[in-house]
Amino acid sequence: MAQNIVEKILAAHKVSGELTPGSELAIRIDQTLTQDATGTMAYLQFESMGLDQIKADLALSYVDHNTIQVGFENADDHAYLKSVAERYGVVYSRPGNGICHQLNLERFGKPGATLLGSDSHTPSGGGIGMLAVGAGGIDVAVAMGGGPFFLTSPKVTLINLSGALKPGVSAKDVILKVLSIYGTNGNVGRVIEYGGSGLASLGVPARATITNMGAELGVTTSVFPSDETTLQFLKAQGREADWKELISDEGAQYDQVLDIDMSQLEPLAACPHSPGNIATIASLAGKQVNQVLIGSCTNSSYRDLKTVALILTGKKVHPDVEVGIAPGSRQVVEMLAAEGLLTALVSAGVRILENTCGFCIGNHMSPGSGAVSLRTSNRNFEGRSGTMSAQAYLVSPESAAAAAITGVFTDARTLDNLPEAVTEPELFSIDDSMFLFKETAGKGVPGTKIVRGPNIGDVPAGTPLLKQIDGIAVIKVGDNITTDHIMPAGARLKFRSNIPRYAECVFENVDADFYDNASANRDNGLHNIIVAGLSYGQGSSREHAAMCPMYLGVKAVIAKSIERIHCANLINFGIVPFIFDDIQAYESIERGDKLLIDDLLKAVEGNGKTVVCNITKGVTFTVTTGLSDRQKIILLNGGLLAAVGAGVL
Ligand code: SF4
Numbered sequence: 001m002a003q004n005i006v007e008k009i010l011a012a013h014k015v016s017g018e019l020t021p022g023s024e025l026a027i028r029i030d031q032t033l034t035q036d037a038t039g040t041m042a043y044l045q046f047e048s049m050g051l052d053q054i055k056a057d058l059a060l061s062y063v064d065h066n067t068i069q070v071g072f073e074n075a076d077d078h079a080y081l082k083s084v085a086e087r088y089g090v091v092y093s094r095p096g097n098g099i100c101h102q103l104n105l106e107r108f109g110k111p112g113a114t115l116l117g118s119d120s121h122t123p124s125g126g127g128i129g130m131l132a133v134g135a136g137g138i139d140v141a142v143a144m145g146g147g148p149f150f151l152t153s154p155k156v157t158l159i160n161l162s163g164a165l166k167p168g169v170s171a172k173d174v175i176l177k178v179l180s181i182y183g184t185n186g187n188v189g190r191v192i193e194y195g196g197s198g199l200a201s202l203g204v205p206a207r208a209t210i211t212n213m214g215a216e217l218g219v220t221t222s223v224f225p226s227d228e229t230t231l232q233f234l235k236a237q238g239r240e241a242d243w244k245e246l247i248s249d250e251g252a253q254y255d256q257v258l259d260i261d262m263s264q265l266e267p268l269a270a271c272p273h274s275p276g277n278i279a280t281i282a283s284l285a286g287k288q289v290n291q292v293l294i295g296s297c298t299n300s301s302y303r304d305l306k307t308v309a310l311i312l313t314g315k316k317v318h319p320d321v322e323v324g325i326a327p328g329s330r331q332v333v334e335m336l337a338a339e340g341l342l343t344a345l346v347s348a349g350v351r352i353l354e355n356t357c358g359f360c361i362g363n364h365m366s367p368g369s370g371a372v373s374l375r376t377s378n379r380n381f382e383g384r385s386g387t388m389s390a391q392a393y394l395v396s397p398e399s400a401a402a403a404a405i406t407g408v409f410t411d412a413r414t415l416d417n418l419p420e421a422v423t424e425p426e427l428f429s430i431d432d433s434m435f436l437f438k439e440t441a442g443k444g445v446p447g448t449k450i451v452r453g454p455n456i457g458d459v460p461a462g463t464p465l466l467k468q469i470d471g472i473a474v475i476k477v478g479d480n481i482t483t484d485h486i487m488p489a490g491a492r493l494k495f496r497s498n499i500p501r502y503a504e505c506v507f508e509n510v511d512a513d514f515y516d517n518a519s520a521n522r523d524n525g526l527h528n529i530i531v532a533g534l535s536y537g538q539g540s541s542r543e544h545a546a547m548c549p550m551y552l553g554v555k556a557v558i559a560k561s562i563e564r565i566h567c568a569n570l571i572n573f574g575i576v577p578f579i580f581d582d583i584q585a586y587e588s589i590e591r592g593d594k595l596l597i598d599d600l601l602k603a604v605e606g607n608g609k610t611v612v613c614n615i616t617k618g619v620t621f622t623v624t625t626g627l628s629d630r631q632k633i634i635l636l637n638g639g640l641l642a643a644v645g646a647g648v649l
Contacts (some may be wrong), residue, residue, distance in 0.1 A: 002249035002294060005223055006156045007192045009131040009246075013114050014150040018620035021155045022189065023253070024628040026148035031058045031108065031130075032140050033117035035100045035359075036541055037065035037489070040067050040077050040497040042118050043084045044459045049644055053444045054089040055146025059372055060108060061085045062093040062100035066493050067356045068363055070490030075492035076453030079397060080497070085453040086437050089444035090144075096435035098329030100620050101125070101297040103493055105208050106331055107432065110242045111226030116143045120565060121214045121297050122543040127208025128233070129246045131191075134215065136561075136569040138356040138640050150630060152189050153566075154220050155255035160266040163263030167421060168413035170307075172376065172396035173205035173298060174367045175213040180278035182217050184480070188564045190255075193224040195248060198262050199225065203424045204233035204570035205301035212298050216275035218305035218563055219540060231309030236428050257417045257577040267411050269610035270394035273385045274480065278618065281399050284409040289374055291367045292323045292404040293355065296360040296377035300328030303422045304376070309341035310419035311412070317349040318407030324365050326353040350404075359560045362386030362490030374403050381539060382483045383509050441517040453644040457498045460551045462639030463573035465604060466527070469555050469576075469597040474518050474528040475511050477593045481532055482539035483566060487548060489540075496544060503548040515552070522553025531589050532559035537566025546573040550639075556597065558612065558623055565596060571631050576604065578612075578623035585612075604635050 010019055010027060014355075017025035034042045039061055061081050066074040074276065078095060085092035095102060101124035104115070111129030115122060125132030142150050165171075178192075192214055194207070202210075207224040214222030224230075226246035234243045267281035294300075294308055305327055317323045318331065323381070325345060327333045333355055336342045346352060351365075358364035360377040365384030365438035373385055373392045380392035395403075398412035412418060427535040434439065437445075450532040477485070488505055488532065507514040518528050530536075530549065536559040537545060546569035556576040560583045570577045580586055589595070593616040597603070603610035608625040627635065637643040 001182050002251035002253070003466050004153065004156055004248040004252040004254060005193050005225060005246055006131065009112060009114065012112070016199050017153065019153050020154055023153050024150055024630070025153040026150050027114060029116045029143040029149050030055055030113040031060070031115045031142050032056050033060050033062065033104055033115060033119065034064050034137065034140060035119050036063045036077055037493055037496050038118040038137045039081055040279060040456065041459060041543065042141045042574060043081065043549070045641055046088070046141040048082070048641060049141065049145060050461055051145040054144050054442050056144050058108065058441060059090040060093065060104065061090045061142045062103060062637065063095040064099045065357045065363070067354060068283070069097040071494060072453065073455040076455035077497050079261045079451040079453060080438070080456050083448060086440070086445050087363065087448035088449060089440055089442045091438055091441050092432045092436040094436065095356070095451040096354065097356060099297045099300060101212060102328030102440070104298055105204065106237055106329060106428070110466055111224050111230055111244050111246045116140050116149050117540060121212050123214050123221040124208045124297060126211030126214070126223040127204050127219055128229055129224060131223060133220060134541045134564065134565055136541060136549040136572055138543060138572050139568065141207055141401035146629045151220060152193040154189055157190055157192045157256040157258065158254040159192055159258065160259045161194060161198035161262055162196050162259065163198050163261040165265065167418050168398050168411070169265050169267055170396045170398055171202060171209040173265050173268045174260065175210045176270055177265055178276050179202055179216060179270065179276050181215070181258065184216055184218060184274060184276035184538060187218040188470060190219045192219055193248070194222065194224045199227065200229060203228060203303060205303050209298055213275065218535070220564065226464070231467055233424060236424060236426055237432050266398060267413070269399065270380055272391045272393065273380055274484065275379060275394060277461040281395065281411045284413060285407045288372060289321055289403045290374040292321055292398050293359045293365060293375045295326030295328065296357065297328065298378045299376035300326060300423065301555050302332050303424060305332060305336055306341060306422045308397045308401040309336060309344050311398065311415065311424070312350065312404065313344040314346055314347040314523060317404045321404055322351070323349065323404045323595045324359060324553040326351045326358050327355040329355055330431065330434065331429050338429065361493065363493060374400050376400050379539060381484045383488070384484050388509060415441050449526060455497050457500070458548045459641065460499050460547060462550060462642045465574070465601060465636045466555065467601045469527045469529065469600050470598065471527040471529040471555065471595040472521050473531045473589050473591055473593045474521060475507060475512060475591060477516055477533065479533035480535050480538060483537055483542050483545040483551050484539055485543055486537070486545040501543060503551045506548050506552060518552040518554065524599055528553045528554040529595050530554055530557045531586065532557060533586065534560045536562045538563045541565045543569045543572065546570045546575055550575055571634050572640040574635060576600070576625055576635060578625050579620040581624055588617055588619055588621070589614060604632055
């Protein structure tokens with residue numbers, strides 16, 4: 001039977017289950033990826049599983065999030081990650097080497113392979129033809145140990161790209177167009193496959209920009225074919241041997257097809273505070289800009305930053321705009337430097353930032369109060385920049401560079417002397433010396449001392465499922481609550497390895513009393529319940545958004561809908577994810593209401609349906625949790641770690 005690319009990769013990696021959309025499927029994982037903000041917990045969980053060495057083909061530990069090193073915490077984390085990588089056989093990417101997704105694309109990505117990463121933008125690997133999926137750290141820990149990854153067998157959407165992008169319009173505008181069509185909700189359980197006659201005009205980094213921001217759609221992942229363009233990229237990276245052709249069969253079937261003529265696209269922006277809130281740059285033209293930040297894993301490739309440098313060559317940044325550039329990798333920095341383009345950027349007045357996540361996650365260069373910040377990154381959630389009142393817009397490198405010069409939103413197509421399109425080089429600058437332990441990858445060095453500074457805490461243990469939840473609606477939130485709302489990043493990132501301390505920050509920008517209320521309920525023997533609207537837990541894959549609430553005694557989330565990665569994380573940490581059968585019931589609940597679920601065990605073991613009694617209001621309503629048999633076992637045991645420890649998984 002004719003297969004599409006997604007079916008080909010899933011079939012080649014299937015361990016158990018069915019390739020029928022909606023059914024649970026287990027697949028073998030070839031490569032794993034962690035970053036430092038989620039990695040410490042992932043490796044602590046790997047250690048607590050008692051595994052002796054890495055069993056995946058390749059495991060990579062990137063340090064790119066917490067490199068600011070104010071205080072001892074970040075350095076403690078790095079020392080732990082380095083030692084655990086050496087001990088168990090993980091390749092360790094030192095801080096300063098670059099951003100995980102850019103580096104993985106450059107040096108390790110392989111067409112047709114599977115990649116599981118403890119970062120929600122792992123789908124960047126789809127740009128090189130990988131089936132690359134983001135997940136919680138504990139799922140990645142299991143995959144590192146050779147266990148399969150469980151996912152819902154997806155529906156596949158084909159997006160046919162035709163035509164070619166005009167000068168001043170680039171890959172970011174393609175994915176912003178897709179976001180304007182599909183939005184950020186309702187795409188769970190779907191994979192996007194790209195095809196069409198326009199593919200040849202998109203290099204691998206451009207394709208990765210598109211698959212990277214597929215995460216904002218809420219799809220499982222996105223993937224491009226592996227073709228002549230992919231081969232040229234791998235050749236230029238000295239990795240021709242990693243190439244294989246991967247295209248869909250003639251007559252392959254898709255659940256949905258969308259056609260986009262790239263020649264008709266114009267520069268777009270995602271407006272505050274959602275990547276799905278799309279407007280044309282033309283409609284914003286003339287609006288004042290205070291800050292321009294270029295880079296992040298979405299747009300920090302050689303092609304993107306050379307384009308910016310050429311636009312800025314011989315110009316000065318506008319006196320009212322601060323401009324920063326965070327390159328994606330050392331490779332990119334070295335190549336810009338070799339071509340004199342770093343000099344051009346510095347001469348223009350650009351601040352050259354470290355090649356890390358930095359500004360993207362509010363860890364650096366937070367904008368001023370109420371400032372308008374143009375960013376080439378992938379998320380503009382309220383407060384993610386580190387400034388709650390800032391107005392963050394997501395744009396292409398071309399649009400960002402244009403605003404850097406003019407000080408206002410500017411359609412790059414209106415600039416004088418817009419440079420010609422930058423093409424990918426025939427040979428990249430290659431130096432893998434900041435990847436440590438490549439020689440012992442997969443084997444490790446037994447006897448290596450694991451370094452645990454005071455910032456390295458323990459993984460909190462779950463407890464077996466309760467018979468009933470005697471609960472309090474400890475918080476009621478609306479639609480589109482992100483994991484940034486639940487667990488803030490930025491200045492709080494350094495607490496990621498210390499759960500009791502990080503738990504003090506849960507929902508701190510949403511409800512300043514949450515920690516006090518939740519911990520008081522827990523200490524009084526009551527169970528906390530989170531009540532939420534649509535698309536709860538969208539955004540980052542951080543499992544801390546489940547782990548810290550678990551630590552504070554949260555036993556259930558009742559929502560109108562819950563996003564894929566977060567739902568898996570809740571289950572992995574023993575929190576039952578319930579969905580309202582009738583969303584009108586959401587309206588009847590207020591914060592502080594007493595909610596009783598008296599047959600929890602039966603609901604989880606049975607068909608997932610149960611009655612919630614709102615004792616305060618004197619009403620009842622029903623909720624459902626659609627669990628697979630494996631997920632039931634996890635919840636009954638109090639989480640994945642407990643289930644693995646009990647030997648039942
Ligand atoms: S989205 Fe931002 S924080 Fe996350 S990996 Fe990319 S650059 Fe880093």
